[in-house]
Amino acid sequence: MLKLQPREREYLFEINAISKDQDDSLIFVGMTKDESVWYLDYLQASFKGIVDRDGENEARYLSLHDKNEDARRAILASESLMQSFPSIDGQ
DSSP states (O other), rough: OOOOHHHHHHHHTTSSSSEEEESSEEEEEEEEEEEHHHHHHHHHHHHHHHOOOOOOHHHHHHHHHHHHHHHHHHHHHHHHHHHSSSSTOOO
């Protein structure tokens, strides 16, 4: 479970960085629930200055960050494309 403050959750939804999975759990887009929990834990530890930045952890973080950004950009592109076409019923 992702433990986010209401303002954090709102912002991350607004920029399409998080969504809900089939179980109605918050996840980072492009990630599984387990990946999302690890990613958030790593971010929070990093902000506190207590993260272990060994090669393996840093590589995993960067890989998950890229997955999230790629999925987020795909959502934004899709939304932009949908806004470019008029609806089928002409409205």
